Amino acid sequence: MTPIIEGHVKVSVIIPAYNASQYIRESILSAIGQVNISLEIIVCDDCSGDNTVNIVKQMMKDDSRIELLVNNSNSGPSFSRNRAISKAKGDWVALLDADDFYHKDRLSKLIDIGEKHSADIVADSVFYVNEAGKNPVAAIHQKKTQQPLMRLTEKSFIKNDFPSNAGFKYGYLKPVFRRSFLMAKHIEYNEGVHLGEDFMLYMECLLKGGVFLLMGDAYYYYRYVEKSLSRTGDNTKYMELISNNSLLINLANALQKNDAALLLEARQQNYHELIFYNDVVKLIKGRHIIDAVKSLVLNPKVWPIFIVMMSRKITAAYMRAAIK
Incomplete structure (x- = not known):
């Protein structure tokens, strides 16, 4: 387990938000509740028209680790993620969508793996849940013969994400990234891309030599809405x-x-x-x-x-x- 150093931020949790008042509190609380890890939480609101900003401001009064950025104009999730990442202080950057949530052990487990194996990107499987956050179903069904930890390559990543493929696509993973890797390789979200932006970022990481590990267990809860x-x-x-x-x-x-x-x-x-x-x-x-x-x-x-x-x-x- 990685030791916690007073005043040092191990991981920055990045939450882009737009009209997320229904779920944003649960999302932030799942980040606050992470065990055995020092963190900061950066929410970037993209000009929400609901109560999202007020909810975050109220939560900031109770936890100094929460920071709120508000965009001047509606600019999309890629802009919001880039802006939040540019403010991050953590050794690692963790993605969290405003309507999703973490298991309490998620970040400590992923970052322990990343540091033990000198990885640049680490992801876990995903639990699909309903709108109430219940009835989890694992998105990736691990075979008994499969290793609990596998390295994703450029080839395996692309082959998995052919658009006609059935089943879970690796582009939907929500990894943690070593921040120094993103900075050294000048990798950020393409703000002109509005569909499949995560896949493009992950592929750029792989093409530029990133070590990407995937663990079989699921610690990320993704609210499932079919978008076919x-x-x-x-x-x-x-x-x-x-x-x-x-x-x-x-x-x-x-x-x-x-x-x-x-x-x-x-x-x-x-x-x-x-x-x-x-x-x-x-x-x-x-x-x-x-x-x-x-x-x-x-x-x-x-x-x-x-x-x-x-x-x-x-x-x-x-x-x-x-x-x-």
């Missing part, structure tokens, strides 16, 4: 994600990470397959059956995407039922 892009049929979101992925391909090429670049290009193709899937579904829903059949006949290579998307729907339905 395919369900909405909104291809504009996929086009934005394609643009983001192109930035990663360029970075991988610039760093001469050829294998990672090839996998990212395959990931790009998967996005185009999902766009095709959405287009066919729209034709079917619009009762343009002949046009839908023609599209399928002319594009047999993308038939497997329909099987994959059915698997995703089944997985999502199971998750909703499990946490009710």
Whole structure:
């Protein structure tokens, strides 16, 4: 266990907040309740229109470790995280969304692992919970033969996060980062990115040589709300994600990470397959059956995407039922 040194901040908990009054108190309390670790809590409010700021200010009166930043204009979570991280004093930076919460042992366990194994990024599994924070279901089901601690590589991270894959994506992890690593490698959130910003940051860490460890146990509680892009049929979101992925391909090429670049290009193709899937579904829903059949006949290579998307729907339905 890492010793606690008086006056020294081991970890800075970063909480971006926007209209989070329903959950922000529970989120902050879960950070305050961390055991065997010295910390500070930096909340960055993005011009909330509810009572979020007042709740945080009230909590600040009872705990001097809480700091509040308020943006001048609504600038998005990436800006808020960057601003909070720039103020951080901790050896480590921990992410926490304003509607989620920690187990009391989380930060001490993750940071002990990070320091013992000289890691730059450490994450745990995630518990999905319902809106009341109850009925936890582990997002990553560990096999008995799997090591309790595994290193995520560029390849394993990209392969897990192909957009059509069913199951939990590593981009949803909420790691702790060694702050000196982020500073030395000049890594921060891309403030022009509004979808998949976490995946992009984690990939940049890996491409720049970060040691990323994942432990099998879950200590992070994530309020599960299904956000299925395919369900909405909104291809504009996929086009934005394609643009983001192109930035990663360029970075991988610039760093001469050829294998990672090839996998990212395959990931790009998967996005185009999902766009095709959405287009066919729209034709079917619009009762343009002949046009839908023609599209399928002319594009047999993308038939497997329909099987994959059915698997995703089944997985999502199971998750909703499990946490009710």
